[in-house]
Amino acid sequence: MTDTKAAILHPGKLPVNDRGNGAATIPLVTRKCGARSMINGITSFQPGARIGLHFHNCEESVMILEGRAIAEIGDDRHYLQAGDTTWIPAGVPHRFLNESDEVMRIFWTYADIEASRTMLATGVEQSIDEEHEKARRL
Template sequence: MDAAILKPDELPVNDRGNGARTIPLVTRSCGSSSVINGITEFDPDAKIGVHYHNCEESVMILEGDAIAEIDGTPHKLKAGDTTWIPAGVPHRFMNDGTGKMRIFWTYADIDATRTMVETGVTQSIDQEHATAKKL
């Protein structure tokens, strides 16, 4: 298997709605067989819905100020702060600043899914990334 060099500014972007956009990085498409990661950027006041995954997730704040709501408890975070969230724990990230906020996330399973708490709808992360488009 060949190694991969991934340049976020050259990759497709998945518009998540509500002012959040995701750039998939390490995925099946580059040859990964065990992990998925990427970058999500949030506009001011942007947030994603409460959800959980079927695997562990780690998120590092790359830029800006964030609120990580984990199992109903809000945590203020800044660049460099990192979370680890066990499978099945409801969570979400929100921009808590006036500029953009960026996170780097990693799922511990190539078959990661996201289940939205409000609707109960489960979707594979691969399915989400299939809608990414080059800007």
């Protein structure tokens, strides 16, 4: 048995973090609800939104919930739609883009509570927890 209680999360009732460039994230499973080994959340991309090329210190999986996405993973460009799911090993540069005229939403999971993101353009590494704590709330 575990001493941690289960959590039920309602994305519509949680704070939304502005990621800039038309992207906004709702952290879901995090340390705050008792997670010890993984984190996840939902990020929405407005038409034309993109995030910079980056990599993580752990595996990541992303499922397209709504809309159409482009996933740039390593040197490959993939066209995705709702239901399509990626698995990205630690250290592999990637990013998601919305080049459509509709909102695109993804559900992401990091396989480590200590997940971090390193931006290729700057080399700056930041923990995902820290990134969400510093984010401007919408």
